[in-house]
Amino acid sequence: xxxPVVVLDREQVAQLQATSYYAASDAAWEKIAVRDLNxxxxxxxxxxxxxxxxxxxxxxxxxxxxxxxxxRYREFVGIGGGTWTERAWEDTFRDYIPxxxxxxxxxxxxxxxxxxxxxxxxxxxxxxxxxxVDRPNTLVYSRSxxxxxxxxxxxxxxxxxxxxxxxxxxxxxxxxxxxVSVAAIPFFDSxxxxxxxxxxxxxxxxxxxxxxxxxDTVGVLGVVSTKGGEEFERFGDLAYWSVANxxxxxxxxxxxxxxxxxxxxxxxxxxxxxxxxxxxxxxxYDLRVELMDGKKFGRAEASFTVDSYDNKRLAISGVALAxxxxxxxxxxxxxxxxxxxxxxxxxxxGVEVTPTANTDFKKDDPFYFYCQVLVPAVAGxxxxxxxxxxxxxKTGEIVKELRPVDAAPYxxxxxPIVPIGGGVDIKSxxxxxxxxxxxxxxxAGQTTAWRSADFTIR
Numbered sequence: 001x002x003x004p005v006v007v008l009d010r011e012q013v014a015q016l017q018a019t020s021y022y023a024a025s026d027a028a029w030e031k032i033a034v035r036d037l038n039x040x041x042x043x044x045x046x047x048x049x050x051x052x053x054x055x056x057x058x059x060x061x062x063x064x065x066x067x068x069x070x071x072r073y074r075e076f077v078g079i080g081g082g083t084w085t086e087r088a089w090e091d092t093f094r095d096y097i098p099x100x101x102x103x104x105x106x107x108x109x110x111x112x113x114x115x116x117x118x119x120x121x122x123x124x125x126x127x128x129x130x131x132x133v134d135r136p137n138t139l140v141y142s143r144s145x146x147x148x149x150x151x152x153x154x155x156x157x158x159x160x161x162x163x164x165x166x167x168x169x170x171x172x173x174x175x176x177x178x179x180v181s182v183a184a185i186p187f188f189d190s191x192x193x194x195x196x197x198x199x200x201x202x203x204x205x206x207x208x209x210x211x212x213x214x215x216d217t218v219g220v221l222g223v224v225s226t227k228g229g230e231e232f233e234r235f236g237d238l239a240y241w242s243v244a245n246x247x248x249x250x251x252x253x254x255x256x257x258x259x260x261x262x263x264x265x266x267x268x269x270x271x272x273x274x275x276x277x278x279x280x281x282x283x284x285y286d287l288r289v290e291l292m293d294g295k296k297f298g299r300a301e302a303s304f305t306v307d308s309y310d311n312k313r314l315a316i317s318g319v320a321l322a323x324x325x326x327x328x329x330x331x332x333x334x335x336x337x338x339x340x341x342x343x344x345x346x347x348x349x350g351v352e353v354t355p356t357a358n359t360d361f362k363k364d365d366p367f368y369f370y371c372q373v374l375v376p377a378v379a380g381x382x383x384x385x386x387x388x389x390x391x392x393x394k395t396g397e398i399v400k401e402l403r404p405v406d407a408a409p410y411x412x413x414x415x416p417i418v419p420i421g422g423g424v425d426i427k428s429x430x431x432x433x434x435x436x437x438x439x440x441x442x443x444a445g446q447t448t449a450w451r452s453a454d455f456t457i458r
Contacts, residue, residue, distance in 0.1 A: 001118040005142040007034040068326030080237030082276035157236040166221035169297040170290035180298035181357035185318040199357040282308040314446040317372040319453040320355035328352040348421035359455040370421035382443040393433040
């Protein structure tokens with residue numbers, strides 16, 4: 001059993017809490033993490049009984065700032081392997097930092113990973129874990145529960161208290177809050193299989209208090225079922241608004257005391273989107289997602305189809321819509337990878353597109369699309385184009401046809417997957433409900449079916 005633990009120096013934290021955030025130095029942030037501990041400094045208890053620690057490893061907690069057209073964001077991996085994205089960095093601090101002040105980027109804080117042999121238990125039994133540090137003036141934060149459940153790494157919450165709460169809410173008839181959006185978009189894996197990207201979006205919530213209450217836990221549970229109602233796959237994940245439960249750096253320390261806002265001494269800013277990816281066999285599916293922010297539950301549903309593919313016929317993936325795009329990380333090729341804690345970036349011609357589940361657009365919003373074309377691996381491949389059009393869902397009429405897109409400039413050397421994306425001008429469209437349709441056509445006469453994504457303009 002691996003238990004992540006963060007250890008902070010209480011006195012250094014107190015000093016930072018007494019300092020305006022924008023006045024704190026980079027050196028002050030560096031001092032808050034305790035980095036010189038070893039296995040002799042830790043004690044671990046499982047259900048109240050001391051357990052022998054096998055090893056303790058110090059690892060960096062890396063939550064980089066991602067830059068795109070909308071600003072800077074924190075992203076971090078949850079315990080289920082999905083990716084959480086926080087609110088724009090500038091938006092988080094805009095109301096608390098005087099105009100012209102520098103927005104500091106505190107360094108990633110390290111965490112210890114404790115390895116020990118847990119007690120054998122029956123399937124479904126849950127156990128409580130407590131970690132102590134033999135050093136004065138420290139703040140010790142770790143996850144506190146695990147369950148012996150035969151679940152996949154993508155669903156580590158089965159049997160836990162939070163997992164049961166989410167499952168009960170998902171199966172109930174209560175609608176909960178309605179401001180949760182979900183999208184399931186089938187793309188290609190490097191071997192031609194379908195790799196479905198699931199995106200969940202919800203409003204980010206900031207809790208402001210006097211540092212007297214513990215921030216809430218954000219959790220998500222998703223269940224994929226066949227059209228016949230049989231559960232096929234599930235995933236679950238957690239994000240925390242404070243390090244007390246193993247959070248990412250962006251939520252670690254409540255340090256936003258401002259002389260201009262004496263009553264807003266602490267700000268805990270939660271994530272606003274979650275992404276995961278699933279390998280699903282061909283078929284028609286229904287997806288139900290339940291979101292919990294500590295106090296409220298919300299649900300969203302989506303239906304989607306995963307087609308069968310082979311390398312002998314021209315094929316096209318699902319279509320993602322996006323508001324956010326930015327320069328792709330160095331080394332990204334636009335081809336899905338098999339890394340368990342990283343997502344195949346949706347990259348096209350050096351631009352990474354971030355798919356959205358909330359497809360309500362304003363006229364002046366950036367409007368991007370992304371899809372993949374699977375080109376057969378044959379000698380002298382024919383030229384391929386992507387055809388795009390926009391349909392008015394109310395009238396059924398085509399209201400906008402775009403110039404065909406030549407796939408050749410988007411091709412990735414050595415890969416049959418051609419990632420195609422770009423911006424679409426929607427300013428001329430009146431308010432209403434629409435559908436972006438995309439298909440691939442080659443010079444040999446092959447044509448794919450239309451793939452589509454619905455959206456509204458408000």
